Amino acid sequence: MSDAAVLVIDDDADMRDLVRLVVEPTNVDVVEAATCIEGIAAFRANRDRICLVLLDYFMPGMDPACCARQLCTLTGSAAIVLCTAGVNPAARAAEVGLSRWLAKPFELDALETLVRDAVCRHAPPLTSEPATQDLLEYPRGSG
Numbered sequence: 001m002s003d004a005a006v007l008v009i010d011d012d013a014d015m016r017d018l019v020r021l022v023v024e025p026t027n028v029d030v031v032e033a034a035t036c037i038e039g040i041a042a043f044r045a046n047r048d049r050i051c052l053v054l055l056d057y058f059m060p061g062m063d064p065a066c067c068a069r070q071l072c073t074l075t076g077s078a079a080i081v082l083c084t085a086g087v088n089p090a091a092r093a094a095e096v097g098l099s100r101w102l103a104k105p106f107e108l109d110a111l112e113t114l115v116r117d118a119v120c121r122h123a124p125p126l127t128s129e130p131a132t133q134d135l136l137e138y139p140r141g142s143g
Contacts, residue, residue: 003048003049004028004029004049004050004051004119004122005028005029005030005031005049005050005051006019006023006028006029006030006031006050006051006052006053006054006115006118007030007031007032007033007039007042007043007046007050007052007053007054007078008020008030008031008032008033008054009033009035009036009038009039009042009053009054009055009056009059009067010033010034010054010055010056010059010083011034011035011056011058011059011060012056013034015056015083015104016030016032016034019054019111020032022108022111022112022115023111023115026112026115026116026119028051028115028119029049031046031049031050035059035060035061035062036055036059036061036062036064036066036067036070037061037062039053039055039067039071040067040070040071040074043071043074043075043078044074047074047076050075050078051077051078051079051118051119051121051122052078052079052081052114052115052118052119053071053075053078053079053080053081054081054083054102054114055067055068055071055080055081055082055083055098056083056084057082057083057084057085057086057092057096058084058085058086064082064096065095065096065097067096068080068082068096068097068098069096069097072097072098077121077122078118078122079100079114079117079118079121080098080100081098081100081101081102081114082096082098082100082101082102083101083102083104083106084101084102084103084104085103085104085105089101089103102114
């Protein structure tokens with residue numbers, strides 16, 4: 001797999017499986033969490049790899065706004081996207097302090113696009129300079 005990973009925080013195992021089925025064929029790892037507390041711990045453990053967080057709105061044990069705030073304090077360049085089947089997903093996202101959302105049910109293409117964009121933002125810039133330079137020695141000719 002790649003250095004990039006997607007963190008899906010959702011109490012619905014079927015949703016986590018769906019994300020895995022869509023994302024892993026793109027050579028991006030999926031880190032799963034069934035609760036916000038597990039998700040925050042998973043983010044801390046994989047901070048350098050996670051480029052996208054998919055956060056369910058209706059989660060047991062922690063208010064989604066609290067979870068989103070904690071994730072926002074930890075993220076560098078990772079995008080946090082609220083996933084909700086609730087009415088008016090844009091308002092729900094704003095309610096928890098996020099600007100991006102994905103309405104459930106969603107088109108698989110929408111998820112693939114989110115992942116692709118996040119991975120592109122996460123990838124180190126390409127340079128024209130070689131990472132290492134190999135020096136070759138040639139035998140000297142006689143004369």
